[in-house]
Amino acid sequence: MTSIKDQLLLDLSDRESEMLDFLRRLMREPTPNPPGNTTAAMDLVKQFLTERGIPYEIVEPNEGMPNLIAEFNGGAADGPRLVLNGHLDVFPVGDLSQWSHDPWAAVQVDDCIFGRGACDMKSGTTALLFAFAELYAVREHLQGSLVLTVVSDEETFGPWGARYLVEHRKEVLGDCLLSSEPTSPYALRFGEKGRLWARIRVRTPGAHGAYVHMSRNPITIVSSLIANLESLQKIRGPADTPLALTLQKNAATIDKAYGQGASSIIASTTLNVGAIKGGVKINMVPSECEFDIDIRTPPDVPHLTVLERLKEIVAAFPEAEMQVLDQDPASTSDPDHPMVQALIKNSKHVSDIEPEPIIALGGCDARLWRYAGIPAFVYGPSPTGMGTADELVRVDEFLHVAKTHTLAAFDYLSK
Numbered sequence: 001m002t003s004i005k006d007q008l009l010l011d012l013s014d015r016e017s018e019m020l021d022f023l024r025r026l027m028r029e030p031t032p033n034p035p036g037n038t039t040a041a042m043d044l045v046k047q048f049l050t051e052r053g054i055p056y057e058i059v060e061p062n063e064g065m066p067n068l069i070a071e072f073n074g075g076a077a078d079g080p081r082l083v084l085n086g087h088l089d090v091f092p093v094g095d096l097s098q099w100s101h102d103p104w105a106a107v108q109v110d111d112c113i114f115g116r117g118a119c120d121m122k123s124g125t126t127a128l129l130f131a132f133a134e135l136y137a138v139r140e141h142l143q144g145s146l147v148l149t150v151v152s153d154e155e156t157f158g159p160w161g162a163r164y165l166v167e168h169r170k171e172v173l174g175d176c177l178l179s180s181e182p183t184s185p186y187a188l189r190f191g192e193k194g195r196l197w198a199r200i201r202v203r204t205p206g207a208h209g210a211y212v213h214m215s216r217n218p219i220t221i222v223s224s225l226i227a228n229l230e231s232l233q234k235i236r237g238p239a240d241t242p243l244a245l246t247l248q249k250n251a252a253t254i255d256k257a258y259g260q261g262a263s264s265i266i267a268s269t270t271l272n273v274g275a276i277k278g279g280v281k282i283n284m285v286p287s288e289c290e291f292d293i294d295i296r297t298p299p300d301v302p303h304l305t306v307l308e309r310l311k312e313i314v315a316a317f318p319e320a321e322m323q324v325l326d327q328d329p330a331s332t333s334d335p336d337h338p339m340v341q342a343l344i345k346n347s348k349h350v351s352d353i354e355p356e357p358i359i360a361l362g363g364c365d366a367r368l369w370r371y372a373g374i375p376a377f378v379y380g381p382s383p384t385g386m387g388t389a390d391e392l393v394r395v396d397e398f399l400h401v402a403k404t405h406t407l408a409a410f411d412y413l414s415k
Contacts, residue, residue, distance in 0.1 A: 036064065061164050084146070090117035094389065126402070127398065173369060180378070188340060195294070200225065218288055221289070233268060331371060342412050
């Protein structure tokens with residue numbers, strides 16, 4: 001006799017064309033953040049749920065950035081509350097000339113779908129949406145409850161998406177969170193590095209370009225300051241902690257998920273100078289130069305340690321002042337959590353792929369649940385082209401993620 005799980009897998013296999021069609025329609029609704037307007041894309045999500053008779057609520061604290069909450073109870077009231085979380089906003093397109101295909105056309109070539117949001121994360125959000133609908137149809141066989149949150153304002157770590165829901169709608173916290181942000185079918189994220197964004201400004205009197213004796217050049221000062229900031233990257237976590245040993249064991253998977261060399265930086269602090277500006281014209285000594293930095297801190301390094309070292313480096317330059325723009329400490333959950341085991345088991349069942357637990361180099365909304373003490377895990381397609389030109393998702397990875405999430409969530413909520 002066919003089990004409920006087997007039937008779920010058969011149903012999803014029958015709906016593969018439907019899932020691909022919905023994903024491409026969702027990608028064709030531009031949702032770059034900034035500005036972050038996701039209204040048209042959210043209308044597709046609302047239509048999807050309405051057609052299936054699934055109730056939902058829209059929470060829109062900022063016009064043009066709607067968030068959706070849908071939930072249902074299983075046949076047995078007692079049981080865990082699982083939350084599925086995805087977002088609709090995407091990175092801006094950037095230079096169109098660098099794209100091989102129209103970034104808003106969702107062109108499919110050789111089993112890949114190209115376009116902004118392909119992997120980050122409209123494919124993941126679509127996977128969760130179909131998982132939610134499939135489980136709604138068999139809800140009498142589940143215990144506890146399942147929540148779906150589809151949010152805006154994730155790409156800029158803004159206040160109007162998941163952060164707003166976690167702060168103002170505590171029912172979305174649940175007992176466990178499952179996200180499908182880009183990872184790799186071979187990697188399962190149980191944590192992520194911390195983030196420290198800062199702006200440093202250097203001011204001097206300035207002068208005529210021929211009168212360099214009248215003023216120090218702030219651009220020259222900035223170049224020295226940046227060179228000193230490179231020392232932050234020597235701050236690494238201990239090599240003998242359980243987290244460090246897990247990451248060492250799964251180094252090959254980390255490189256496979258994030259690119260060769262990722263395993264060498266995942267346990268260290270990293271620095272990126274993301275923007276710099278200074279000067280007016282060639283024959284003037286500038287009076288000001290400023291630059292923005294993005295620092296990522298590993299979980300085994302106290303966030304405050306890196307911040308204090310940053311302040312010390314900047315303080316050595318009297319003309320410099322620093323402003324912390326935003327920050328989030330690193331976060332981790334138990335890599336042996338039942339949800340991790342459910343994802344590994346069902347990934348192997350679906351595609352004979354056994355993902356390994358790692359942490360993320362970048363950040364996502366899952367951290368907000370971890371900060372609230374809720375275990376949060378991320379499993380999604382490869383981050384190919386994420387944040388740059390020719391972003392894509394492989395069709396087989398997208399379908400694998402959708403099926404794995406559905407079966408793992410079923411196991412977690414199964415009677």
